[in-house]
Amino acid sequence: xxxxxxVQPSLAQxxxxxxxxxxxxxxxxxxxxxxxxxxxxxxxxxYLDFVAGIGVVNVGHSHPRVLEAARRQLEMFVHxxxxxxxxxxxVELGRRLAELVPAMxxxxxxxxxxxxxxxxxxxxxxxxxxxRSAVIAFHGGFHGRTLMGMTxxxxxxxxxxxxxxxxxxxxxxxxxxxxRGWSAERALDALQQLFATEVSPNRVxxxxxxxxxxxxxxxxxxxxxxxxxxxIASRHGILLIFDEIQSGFGRTGKMFxxxxxxxxxxxxxxxxxxxxxxxxxxxxxxxxxxxxxDPGGLGGTYGGNPVSCAAALAVLDVLTDxxxxxxxxxxxxxxxxxxxxxxxxxxxxxxxxGIGTMKAIEVVKDRATKTPDPDRTTAILxxxxxxxxxxxxxxxxxNAVRLLPPLVTTDAExxxxxxxxxxxxxxxxxxxx
Numbered sequence: 001x002x003x004x005x006x007v008q009p010s011l012a013q014x015x016x017x018x019x020x021x022x023x024x025x026x027x028x029x030x031x032x033x034x035x036x037x038x039x040x041x042x043x044x045x046x047y048l049d050f051v052a053g054i055g056v057v058n059v060g061h062s063h064p065r066v067l068e069a070a071r072r073q074l075e076m077f078v079h080x081x082x083x084x085x086x087x088x089x090x091v092e093l094g095r096r097l098a099e100l101v102p103a104m105x106x107x108x109x110x111x112x113x114x115x116x117x118x119x120x121x122x123x124x125x126x127x128x129x130x131x132r133s134a135v136i137a138f139h140g141g142f143h144g145r146t147l148m149g150m151t152x153x154x155x156x157x158x159x160x161x162x163x164x165x166x167x168x169x170x171x172x173x174x175x176x177x178x179x180r181g182w183s184a185e186r187a188l189d190a191l192q193q194l195f196a197t198e199v200s201p202n203r204v205x206x207x208x209x210x211x212x213x214x215x216x217x218x219x220x221x222x223x224x225x226x227x228x229x230x231x232i233a234s235r236h237g238i239l240l241i242f243d244e245i246q247s248g249f250g251r252t253g254k255m256f257x258x259x260x261x262x263x264x265x266x267x268x269x270x271x272x273x274x275x276x277x278x279x280x281x282x283x284x285x286x287x288x289x290x291x292x293x294d295p296g297g298l299g300g301t302y303g304g305n306p307v308s309c310a311a312a313l314a315v316l317d318v319l320t321d322x323x324x325x326x327x328x329x330x331x332x333x334x335x336x337x338x339x340x341x342x343x344x345x346x347x348x349x350x351x352x353x354g355i356g357t358m359k360a361i362e363v364v365k366d367r368a369t370k371t372p373d374p375d376r377t378t379a380i381l382x383x384x385x386x387x388x389x390x391x392x393x394x395x396x397x398x399n400a401v402r403l404l405p406p407l408v409t410t411d412a413e414x415x416x417x418x419x420x421x422x423x424x425x426x427x428x429x430x431x432x433x
Contacts, residue, residue: 012028052405055214055251056276058407061277063314063408070310104284113281116145116148120144122206123208125292129205132203139154139177140175142154169199173190173194174187175221184222206267211242214246217400219353247355248268250324250328257355267289270284280305332359335405336354348376360395372398373432374398381401382428
């Protein structure tokens with residue numbers, strides 16, 4: 001069956017004819033327009049969008065201030081390549097981002113285009129700064145689809161498939177995932193065992209971690225774990241990199257998720273919501289670390305595109321001027337309470353978790369055994385879509401439903417989404433029984 005069945009046949013057929021089979025769409029619809037927290041498909045049907053381009057349009061689809069900033073830059077010039085002819089939006093955005101982590105001062109920035117590029121460059125910078133080669137990442141982590149990104153990613157399917165061999169000198173440690181038996185203490189013990197058996201800490205350039213797993217299941221790391229990780233990294237001269245590509249720019253109720261732990265990283269990777277849909281990523285870091293690569297060691301033809309930088313500057317203004325972080329915190333409370341109520345009514349919901357508006361439910365066959373139920377998860381997504389709500393799944397077993405609404409979503413829209421999700425779980429469970 002076509003991966004985009006039940007839509008305009010000609011458009012679906014054209015998609016199958018020209019798009020590679022490896023590109024999978026979560027939903028069999030084509031977008032026609034979007035505004036705020038809503039998307040309309042090519043058939044004119046309206047959906048509440050609780051995917052937000054996978055955590056990208058944090059200030060909502062088609063925010064007028066972002067669009068206007070992009071239009072102004074478009075009228076001046078679209079591209080010059082910053083490594084050829086420089087431009088102010090790149091420099092100003094670098095200044096604004098460096099100021100977002102004052103405890104890191106003095107800080108510097110570097111811009112690329114995709115999240116995977118940001119991660120790869122963070123690794124390059126860390127290796128240059130330390131003179132070491134090894135990198136530690138975590139089970140369940142997701143860091144992109146390039147060779148290094150896949151290597152760092154702590155899940156096998158669908159990302160790694162038969163794409164190896166992978167990059168050398170990358171090691172994986174267990175992530176503190178309490179629901180699956182990995183307490184903070186047990187995960188820390190496993191990290192020490194990794195040091196003792198696989199790679200000495202004096203060979204490690206960086207530890208790369210998500211404060212809340214993204215595609216790995218929306219699992220927040222305990223604050224105590226992140227604080228201990230900071231201590232361990234500092235003790236051994238290891239740089240601590242936080243991947244904030246999905247969790248950044250208000251998603252968790254703070255500008256960055258690591259702020260909840262009260263610690264300061266050495267490097268931070270950003271992308272997704274940075275420019276609210278315009279392609280842009282970056283690395284923010286301590287100046288002494290960021291300056292480690294020699295001139296010419298960092299760059300990219302499209303990195304820090306002027307239109308994307310202009311859009312990102314407008315995003316930062318919106319986040320501040322419209323008090324979006326406070327709105328995100330409020331929205332997270334509404335979603336957390338609603339999902340807790342759903343879990344009390346549905347036995348297939350084994351866990352409810354997440355910080356701020358980065359929430360998920362883990363779907364299981366049985367709460368006692370915690371057996372993952374990816375089939376019912378897929379059914380929930382389909383039932384929700386039929387009722388006008390777009391969601392996607394995540395987790396190593398693909399059995400978690402993630403909620404990533406735009407941060408400007410209203411309470412009324414959030415309650416409507418929760419009602420639809422309730423109906424979807426009921427319908428999917430009825431079909432499973």
